[in-house]
Amino acid sequence: MTGTNTDLLTDSFAYTRPDEVHALLDSLRQEAPVCYVNPEGIRPYWAVTRYEDIKYIESHPELFSAEPRAVIILEELEKVNLERFGDIQGVKTLVHMDGDQHTKLRRITRDWFMPANIKRMRDHVESIAAGFIEAMEGKNGECDFAADIAFWYPLRVVLQLIGVPEQDEQHILTLTQHLFAPEGYVTDEQDVTAIYLGAVQGMADYFTQLAEARRADPKDDIASVLANAEVDGEALDPFTLTSYFVLLATAGHDTTSASIAGGLLALLQHPEQLQLLRDEPERLNAAADEMIRWVTPVKHFARTVLEDTELGGQKIPKGDTVMMLFDSANRDESAIANAREFDITRPASRHLAFGHGRHNCLGSHLARMEIETFYRLLLPRLESIELAGEPQFIPSHFVSGLQSLPIRYLFKG
Secondary structure (H helix, E strand, O other), X not given: OOXXXXXXXXXXXXXXXXHHHHHHHHHHHHHOOEEEXXXXXXXXXXXXXXXXXXXXXXXXXXXXXXXXXXXXXXXXXXXXXXXXXXXXXXXXXHHHOOHHHHHHXXXXXXXXXXXHHHHHHHHHHHHHHHHHHHHHHXXXXXXXXXXXXXXXXXXXXXXXXXXXXXXXXXXXXXXXXXXXXXXXXXXXXXXXHHHHHHHHHHHHHHHHHHHHHHXXXXXXXXXXXXXXXXXXXXXXXXXXXXXXXXXXXXXXXXXHHHHHHHHHHHHHHOHHHHHHHHHOHHHXXXXXXXXXXXXXXXXXXEEEEOOOEEEOOEEEOOXXXXXXEHHXXXXXXXXXXXOOXXXXXOOOXXXXXXXXXXXXXXXXXXXXXXXXXXXXXXXXXXXXXXXXXXOEEOOOOOXXXXXEXXXXXXXXX
């Protein structure tokens, strides 16, 4: 596309400048909604930016497969992953598979994330949220809301659900950050590939030990369910088991963390919305969903085209990759009215931040409840709140959000 730098779509550091990425996505939606991209060091793909086209892809798994390329990564990393783990992605989670295998594996933990169980968890989640709000109050009126609070609260919720002890939270957080944003941790000694491989191996080592412990001594947690699960009479193989743990431990907190931090930034940048939410707290459920749409933490997933097809006026051959840019879909005003405005009064949103169809996020109910709970407890405690520095964003074109959000605040006497 002439005059448009589509390489930014897979430039992780471009996502530290979200306004620049949004401007590119706006342009692509208007001028080239299905656009062929051939960046250096990455196998080519079709960038899909319009809501209806992305929803169509998600609705037709018989034409667009999550296997084998669910996330766009460096070609060199794909090769190393294939050699070391037997899969180009390094893991094979629910988001990386289709068909009966996906259905059967999803069924293992599905009930843990359904509304009835989430409702039973509310009091416990509320106590965790209250603890982090107390920690925030103890920081003398200033903190980095992203790094000090938002990273940790959803992490504790999901890790306790899995069965990971509190003393291991930092280890899992570090591995997650290295997995989703390896570019941000490159040193003279370690390149992107080494950091990514280290994170995958670290996750495998940790969760293999956890599974072994739960086979020997089962408890009332997801680790015990997974460690002792069977599909068609067979226990999960080590690679599948590790991948399942990786999905729950990472997606279960990183996306919610991004929405909580990004939601606060949106409220601070739109003070009339903050005041409305304080005046009318009954809007919290809608506000939580709007925060998720506005942030859209998962920036993309990819699909492999199974048959020659046409999308957005472009003929796409069998075997090609399409990249679904969810952040673009959620700002597509042809599908969502006033989509480029942050609006907590928005009626039931049609956003695609949780995906659509069979790959709809398993933890969507938990995420909404965590966000609503946190702000329901926080906002009545605040006398005032404002930015105290420049927000910084995580360098990742896959899952990203705020890395730092300095704030200044005063709690009521």
